[in-house]
Amino acid sequence: MMKKNDKVTNIFLSGVGGQGTILASNILTEVFLNAGYDVKKSEVHGMAQRGGDVTTHFRFGKKVYSPLIKYGDVDFLLSFELLESLRYINWVKADGKILINKQEVFPPAVNLGLAKYPQGVEEVFKKYFKENVNVINGQEIAGKLGNVQAANVVLIGAFSKFFPEIKEAAWINAIKGLMKEKLHELNIKAFNEGRKAL
Amino acid sequence: MKKEIKVLQGNSAIARGAWEAGVKFASAYPGTPSSEILQEIADNYPDIYAEWSPNEKVAVEVASGASIAGARVMASMKHVGLNVASDPFMTLAYTGIKGGMVIVVADDPNVHSSQNEQDSRNWARFAKVPMLEPGDAQECKDFTKIAFDISEEFDTPVLLRGETRVSHSDSPVVLEDRKESKIPIGLDPKNATKYVMVPAYVRVRRKFIEERMRKLEAYADGFKFNKMEINDPSIGIIASGVSYLYAKEVFPEYSFLKLGMIWPLPKKMIAEFYKKVKRVIIVEELDPFFETEIKAMGYKVFHGKDLIPNMYELSPEIIEQALKGKKYKAPKIKIKPEDLPRRPPNLCAGCSHRALFYALKKLGTFVFGDIGCYTLTAAPPLQALHTCICMGAGIGGAHGAMKVFGKEGLGKMCAVLGDSTFLHSGVAPLMDVVYNKGNSTTIILDNRITGMTGHQEHAGTGFTVRQESTNMVDYEVLVKALGVKSIKKVDPYKLEETTKIIKEELAKDEPSVIITVNSPCIMLKRANRKFKNPFFVINEDNCRGCKMCLEIGCPAISWREGAGATKDGHKRKGTVFIDKGVCVGCDICTQICKYEAIVPGKR
Numbered sequence: 059m060m061k062k063n064d065k066v067t068n069i070f071l072s073g074v075g076g077q078g079t080i081l082a083s084n085i086l087t088e089v090f091l092n093a094g095y096d097v098k099k100s101e102v103h104g105m106a107q108r109g110g111d112v113t114t115h116f117r118f119g120k121k122v123y124s125p126l127i128k129y130g131d132v133d134f135l136l137s138f139e140l141l142e143s144l145r146y147i148n149w150v151k152a153d154g155k156i157l158i159n160k161q162e163v164f165p166p167a168v169n170l171g172l173a174k175y176p177q178g179v180e181e182v183f184k185k186y187f188k189e190n191v192n193v194i195n196g197q198e199i200a201g202k203l204g205n206v207q208a209a210n211v212v213l214i215g216a217f218s219k220f221f222p223e224i225k226e227a228a229w230i231n232a233i234k235g236l237m238k239e240k241l242h243e244l245n246i247k248a249f250n251e252g253r254k255a256l
Numbered sequence: 257m258k259k260e261i262k263v264l265q266g267n268s269a270i271a272r273g274a275w276e277a278g279v280k281f282a283s284a285y286p287g288t289p290s291s292e293i294l295q296e297i298a299d300n301y302p303d304i305y306a307e308w309s310p311n312e313k314v315a316v317e318v319a320s321g322a323s324i325a326g327a328r329v330m331a332s333m334k335h336v337g338l339n340v341a342s343d344p345f346m347t348l349a350y351t352g353i354k355g356g357m358v359i360v361v362a363d364d365p366n367v368h369s370s371q372n373e374q375d376s377r378n379w380a381r382f383a384k385v386p387m388l389e390p391g392d393a394q395e396c397k398d399f400t401k402i403a404f405d406i407s408e409e410f411d412t413p414v415l416l417r418g419e420t421r422v423s424h425s426d427s428p429v430v431l432e433d434r435k436e437s438k439i440p441i442g443l444d445p446k447n448a449t450k451y452v453m454v455p456a457y458v459r460v461r462r463k464f465i466e467e468r469m470r471k472l473e474a475y476a477d478g479f480k481f482n483k484m485e486i487n488d489p490s491i492g493i494i495a496s497g498v499s500y501l502y503a504k505e506v507f508p509e510y511s512f513l514k515l516g517m518i519w520p521l522p523k524k525m526i527a528e529f530y531k532k533v534k535r536v537i538i539v540e541e542l543d544p545f546f547e548t549e550i551k552a553m554g555y556k557v558f559h560g561k562d563l564i565p566n567m568y569e570l571s572p573e574i575i576e577q578a579l580k581g582k583k584y585k586a587p588k589i590k591i592k593p594e595d596l597p598r599r600p601p602n603l604c605a606g607c608s609h610r611a612l613f614y615a616l617k618k619l620g621t622f623v624f625g626d627i628g629c630y631t632l633t634a635a636p637p638l639q640a641l642h643t644c645i646c647m648g649a650g651i652g653g654a655h656g657a658m659k660v661f662g663k664e665g666l667g668k669m670c671a672v673l674g675d676s677t678f679l680h681s682g683v684a685p686l687m688d689v690v691y692n693k694g695n696s697t698t699i700i701l702d703n704r705i706t707g708m709t710g711h712q713e714h715a716g717t718g719f720t721v722r723q724e725s726t727n728m729v730d731y732e733v734l735v736k737a738l739g740v741k742s743i744k745k746v747d748p749y750k751l752e753e754t755t756k757i758i759k760e761e762l763a764k765d766e767p768s769v770i771i772t773v774n775s776p777c778i779m780l781k782r783a784n785r786k787f788k789n790p791f792f793v794i795n796e797d798n799c800r801g802c803k804m805c806l807e808i809g810c811p812a813i814s815w816r817e818g819a820g821a822t823k824d825g826h827k828r829k830g831t832v833f834i835d836k837g838v839c840v841g842c843d844i845c846t847q848i849c850k851y852e853a854i855v856p857g858k859r
Contacts, residue, residue: 074599088263091261091263096428097426098392098426099263100421100424100425100426102368102420102424109601109602109604109811110600110601110602122427123502123504123505124498124501124502124504125421125425125427126421126571128505128572130573141596141597142599144591144596145596147589148589164811165597165599166599166600166635166636166811167598168814169806169811169813170806171803171817171830175597182591
């Protein structure tokens with residue numbers, strides 16, 4: 059029977075298909091499994107290759123039952139796109155921590171001029187979550203390293219700062235284990251730049 | 257082998273379980289959320305022969321042959337795939353098997369990517385075969401292995417129920433070694449009474465399957481994955497799979513009867529559970545399957561589908577709200593997610609389907625559609641696809657409608673389907689069109705791959721699941737053999753020519769087929785698709801803001817508001833903008849723009 063103090067930590071990842079949210083969540087999975095936790099991850103994708111919204115529920119703790127996080131029970135929100143962070147604002151606990159990538163990917167209705175892309179997303183989050191809100195420009199940082207596609211790992215680097223108990227090497231090992239060797243150098247740089255960014 | 261723990265996706269764990277169980281043969285047709293199972297086998301377990309079959313019926317049939325030869329076999333599919341495979345499946349329940357046979361069927365509660373939401377547990381009851389349901393990756397592996405033992409012990413195919421939140425969830429799994437099955441490889445020609453289902457032999461097997469069900473019921477009572485957890489006895493919850501995990505999350509203090517085998521039900525165990533707990537709540541996703549059965553056994557159900565929804569997927573908070581009766585209060589934030597623009601999936605920038613459906617829209621064609629990426633063209637702004645029922649239904653639909661309209665229907669409608677779908681179940685209805693003197697037009701969108709489910713090979717791509725070169729179906733020759741005389745090829749990127757050919761074919765009073773060429777999936781790496789220009793940009797001197805180019809719904813093109821004028825003085829309310837990071841230079845929008853406002857960009 060689960061005791062009250064066997065706390066499960068809930069991380070919610072959101073983004074747009076093609077941004078690498080699933081790879082990012084795989085890194086989290088490796089890191090927390092190796093740190094000795096029970097982990098569960100659940101994702102929704104499918105329906106065409108690109109462009110739809112992608113969400114991942116990631117949970118770790120001594121014992122994790124449900125693969126889904128309860129609505130309003132998110133401890134950490136890691137979002138790869140501004141609108142996709144706002145869409146899940148109600149999922150975050152009052153004292154939840156938030157890391158948002160400053161990127162706008164327009165959905166079809168916005169492209170067609172039928173809907174407005176929300177403005178001031180950062181401010182809305184800050185109003186409710188104060189100093190717990192962090193926004194970085196993953197694309198810009200990754201771009202300087204020569205490949206905007208590494209933005210997801212920049213984000214993971216920054217996100218890793220929320221977990222001081224986990225050693226840097228654990229994250230780097232997970233990245234190495236999940237990627238082809240020719241991508242190691244770039245992604246380790248991206249991870250380190252991300253860590254500096256927060 | 258030292259104890260190794262690895263985080264696996266539910267589907268990967270099923271593949272691992274098959275390997276550890278000594279499986280020799282695996283077949284499948286891709287379908288979300290089941291697709292990864294066979295790909296995982298092909299990529300990681302060379303001991304297992306693996307194939308993409310053209311459809312689920314064939315996947316089950318080839319697996320049955322391998323089983324009769326003595327091998328342990330697995331066929332995997334999504335829920336609607338078992339409908340296709342139901343013909344061999346229902347009779348295999350009679351013949352039974354030789355080498356263990358497990359059919360994985362993955363449900364899609366909440367219809368993340370399917371044409372209906374059905375509860376596959378009903379197939380187990382209907383066919384009179386056992387069904388197991390895992391809840392996490394460890395159970396996916398364990399249940400797969402034990403399913404093979406059950407299959408061989410009781411001479412039956414066994415259903416393993418996956419579903420989105422199990423198939424696409426990852427959790428730790430303890431890896432073990434492979435163990436070969438003890439069943440000898442070999443055919444037994446003297447076993448016709450078991451495998452030849454003519455009426456006289458069927459009647460014998462009919463009795464056998466009833467006896468088998470009784471034995472399985474007894475087995476279910478001692479089945480090690482049916483577990484009772486007695487804590488607070490005031491409430492006992494009966495649940496299985498991921499529903500158990502949700503309920504356990506919300507009510508860790510209550511008692512549970514957790515079912516690993518969900519058909520047949522463990523009757524003695526249920527009776528015992530009713531003695532141990534005061535009131536029983538049944539938590540199950542989709543149909544009131546357990547509830548109906550348990551009520552039929554004469555028990556009272558304190559709560560079940562009276563409170564828990566019988567549609568869409570469950571979640572911990574749905575169960576909490578339903579059973580605790582209080583609405584979950586979200587933090588006080590004044591943002592309504594429903595007010596934000598939705599982000600539905602869209603055809604990729606440069607996709608050849610976009611051009612073809614634009615041509616159909618311009619012609620005002622009613623399109624009998626099918627299952628694939630192109631189904632997305634039903635959405636705005638294209639809105640160019642008008643039906644989607646099941647794989648292959650589009651061709652039959654167009655034929656039927658043409659018979660109703662007669663010659664008046666000429667030029668007004670057609671069927672459209674992809675290459676994989678055509679091979680899955682488009683050949684037979686096309687044969688029907690010719691045979692029954694129809695006059696409908698079928699357009700085969702040949703993008704050289706199964707696109708929607710994430711790039712699986714098929715008989716038309718020239719590669720097997722393990723990337724070995726193989727024969728490539730020649731659609732033109734095949735269609736000709738079916739008796740179609742009018743066969744045309746179109747390059748969908750040439751809009752004017754494509755539109756002209758479609759118009760001509762639709763007007764012909766005979767069966768006709770149009771096959772797209774030069775149209776590989778834009779995401780298919782080996783096609784190495786390169787267009788003449790890397791991307792396009794807007795010449796703002798010319799853009800009149802007419803929004804014509806927005807009609808194709810390309811993700812690279814967006815609208816920017818702002819009053820202004822063209823260089824030669826035409827007023828406009830805004831201009832369009834092309835995102836060069838998204839544009840691939842397919843050239844479709846330039847063929848639509850009347851003002852030469854879309855021009856090649858330079859790197």
